[in-house]
Amino acid sequence: MKRYKLIVAYDGTNYSGWQLQENAPTIEGVVNEGLSRLLGQPIQVIGASRTDAGVHACGNVAVFDAETTIPGDRIKYALNSLLPPDVRIMDSEEVDDEFHPRFCDTVKTYEYVILNTKDPLPMRRLYTYWYSRPLDVEKMRKAAQQIPGKKDFKSFCAAGAQVKTTIRNVTDVRVRKEGDLITIQVKGEGFLYNMVRIIAGTLIKIGDGSWNPEKMTEIIESKDRTKAGPTAPPQGLTLVKIEYIG
Amino acid sequence: MKRYKLIVAYDGTNYSGWQLQENAPTIEGVVNEGLSRLLGQPIQVIGASRTDAGVHACGNVAVFDAETTIPGDRIKYALNSLLPPDVRIMDSEEVDDEFHPRFCDTVKTYEYVILNTKDPLPMRRLYTYWYSRPLDVEKMRKAAQQIPGKKDFKSFCAAGAQVKTTIRNVTDVRVRKEGDLITIQVKGEGFLYNMVRIIAGTLIKIGDGSWNPEKMTEIIESKDRTKAGPTAPPQGLTLVKIEYIG
Numbered sequence: 001m002k003r004y005k006l007i008v009a010y011d012g013t014n015y016s017g018w019q020l021q022e023n024a025p026t027i028e029g030v031v032n033e034g035l036s037r038l039l040g041q042p043i044q045v046i047g048a049s050r051t052d053a054g055v056h057a058c059g060n061v062a063v064f065d066a067e068t069t070i071p072g073d074r075i076k077y078a079l080n081s082l083l084p085p086d087v088r089i090m091d092s093e094e095v096d097d098e099f100h101p102r103f104c105d106t107v108k109t110y111e112y113v114i115l116n117t118k119d120p121l122p123m124r125r126l127y128t129y130w131y132s133r134p135l136d137v138e139k140m141r142k143a144a145q146q147i148p149g150k151k152d153f154k155s156f157c158a159a160g161a162q163v164k165t166t167i168r169n170v171t172d173v174r175v176r177k178e179g180d181l182i183t184i185q186v187k188g189e190g191f192l193y194n195m196v197r198i199i200a201g202t203l204i205k206i207g208d209g210s211w212n213p214e215k216m217t218e219i220i221e222s223k224d225r226t227k228a229g230p231t232a233p234p235q236g237l238t239l240v241k242i243e244y245i246g
Numbered sequence: 247m248k249r250y251k252l253i254v255a256y257d258g259t260n261y262s263g264w265q266l267q268e269n270a271p272t273i274e275g276v277v278n279e280g281l282s283r284l285l286g287q288p289i290q291v292i293g294a295s296r297t298d299a300g301v302h303a304c305g306n307v308a309v310f311d312a313e314t315t316i317p318g319d320r321i322k323y324a325l326n327s328l329l330p331p332d333v334r335i336m337d338s339e340e341v342d343d344e345f346h347p348r349f350c351d352t353v354k355t356y357e358y359v360i361l362n363t364k365d366p367l368p369m370r371r372l373y374t375y376w377y378s379r380p381l382d383v384e385k386m387r388k389a390a391q392q393i394p395g396k397k398d399f400k401s402f403c404a405a406g407a408q409v410k411t412t413i414r415n416v417t418d419v420r421v422r423k424e425g426d427l428i429t430i431q432v433k434g435e436g437f438l439y440n441m442v443r444i445i446a447g448t449l450i451k452i453g454d455g456s457w458n459p460e461k462m463t464e465i466i467e468s469k470d471r472t473k474a475g476p477t478a479p480p481q482g483l484t485l486v487k488i489e490y491i492g
Binding site: 056238 | 255256257302304331332333334336337365366367368369371372373484
């Protein structure tokens with residue numbers, strides 16, 4: 001048995017998220033199906049990040065074990081020919097059989113994109129969150145700077161999520177503006193359920209003037225989900241990459 | 247009766263083009279339907295450009311006549327609430343009843359976008375043409391410079407198209423590169439059927455080294471469709487804007 005690692009990109013629009021479900025299309029489902037067809041044996045991948053319905057990825061990571069003579073770097077091409085056009089393998093390689101996509105130390109990079117204009121082009125609608133009221137990027141930056149650190153981010157965790165601890169290490173939060181697009185880039189060693197979308201929803205509340213930038217620290221310290229902003233919608237979110245460290 | 251002008255943007259992915267058809271979804275169809283519902287009377291728009299299936303627009307133009315008390319600039323908001331999310335009115339205004347979107351002098355701007363990379367992100371697939379072999383932008387520019395002018399562009403007209411004359415005035419052709427995106431911008435006072443997509447297909451043949459840049463003039467002078475490149479696929483094309491002149 002050999003272990004293979006895949007870098008998986010997808011347009012999440014038409015999927016009920018990454019994780020396998022009985023009666024709904026999922027990324028995990030189509031990747032399993034493609035691999036099983038390609039290799040002629042039932043394959044079950046393990047994904048690094050179980051992204052939600054409608055969320056996109058440039059670089060999710062999945063591994064699987066199989067008996068095959070196809071070289072690791074060729075699996076990408078063979079598998080892409082069997083996958084639907086909205087799911088693509090960006091890279092494939094054989095890895096050590098100790099490698100586990102979820103239990104290794106990682107830095108994940110997410111981006112949340114807001115289309116900040118009165119008149120949104122329909123070509124943007126699947127990959128951005130349209131917010132028509134003007135957002136003050138400087139205020140959003142001021143607030144973003146208060147986020148990084150190893151902290152209890154309970155305020156940014158979806159209510160009802162089952163986790164042992166709500167402490168996470170966020171290493172960087174940046175806000176950039178290009179034309180009418182505002183991108184919130186968040187890096188960290190792990191995230192709580194809906195965390196990046198709640199951070200985005202909170203930064204929007206600050207950008208539109210509803211709250212002061214200083215409120216960010218207060219929100220984090222409150223450890224109270226109801227103090228933070230709403231969960232911004234899924235189509236603005238993309239899992240950009242996962243770096244394995246150490 | 248008053249005449250109104252609309253600027254219409256759309257994601258052409260799920261439509262059989264602009265022009266009304268019996269049993270297929272079209273942009274013209276959904277705009278007519280929305281307006282008829284909004285105004286409580288059967289409305290039939292006249293479009294400036296009958297874009298093909300899968301082609302997008304930031305600024306197609308349509309006019310319609312109606313008896314209504316809704317101010318011209320408010321129609322946009324009312325109509326957008328009745329349209330599907332992939333069609334949006336960017337602007338609306340009352341115009342002189344002499345104004346006709348097709349019989350006035352115009353400069354139209356089209357853009358054709360090529361995704362030139364070995365590993366295309368699936369989020370790009372609906373709005374670009376993926377071409378994996380490397381393209382030489384300098385060669386494409388050299389060839390593009392030979393296009394503008396009032397010329398017989400029969401070589402760039404889809405075979406079998408019914409037109410009185412194949413002479414058109416192309417005012418500008420530019421090629422720009424941003425990351426892995428190559429954009430061909432074409433401006434002109436009118437275009438033949440499939441003309442911009444055939445120009446794109448020809449520039450790609452030159453960019454990938456199949457033909458020399460100098461061949462462009464030869465192709466135009468041949469007045470022979472079979473000498474030009476293939477018709478590039480529709481999803482790379484966007485009608486950016488239509489300017490009414492004189």
